[in-house]
Amino acid sequence: xxxxxxxxxxxxxxxxxxxxxxxxxxxxxxxxxxxxxxxxxxxxxxxxxxxxxxxxxxxxxxxxxxxxxxxxxxxxxxxxxxxxxxxxxxxxxxxxxxxxxxxxxxxxxxxxxxxxxxxxxxxxxxxxxxxxxx
Numbered sequence: 001x002x003x004x005x006x007x008x009x010x011x012x013x014x015x016x017x018x019x020x021x022x023x024x025x026x027x028x029x030x031x032x033x034x035x036x037x038x039x040x041x042x043x044x045x046x047x048x049x050x051x052x053x054x055x056x057x058x059x060x061x062x063x064x065x066x067x068x069x070x071x072x073x074x075x076x077x078x079x080x081x082x083x084x085x086x087x088x089x090x091x092x093x094x095x096x097x098x099x100x101x102x103x104x105x106x107x108x109x110x111x112x113x114x115x116x117x118x119x120x121x122x123x124x125x126x127x128x129x130x131x132x133x134x
Contacts, residue, residue: 027068034061 038057046053066072072083 024068027064031061031064 034057038054041050041053041057044050066083072080075083
């Protein structure tokens, strides 16, 4: 018969970390502040700074959620390895897609629409249209 072992809070093998609610309220307040900053900057025209600023704020918010609410700061080594591996895989996929788009010729990009008014179908002014040969 297997014996069940229980760990108490004073046991050195206990993996339980007692966090006060103060830590979570501080992180929550920072997340609310960042969300307000995101909304406020969304109405501003910052030129080329719009995208980098939005990505920086989003990265900060995601980092706070992962570290504190997902408890990655005190996660076991295996959980950290899985998280880092999935993050590296995400970066490989993103750079693979954008690397493909950055190295394509302009004509093959999805946003490029060929013109229907090329020089081969324009008739010079005053000239008769070409005759059809049958």
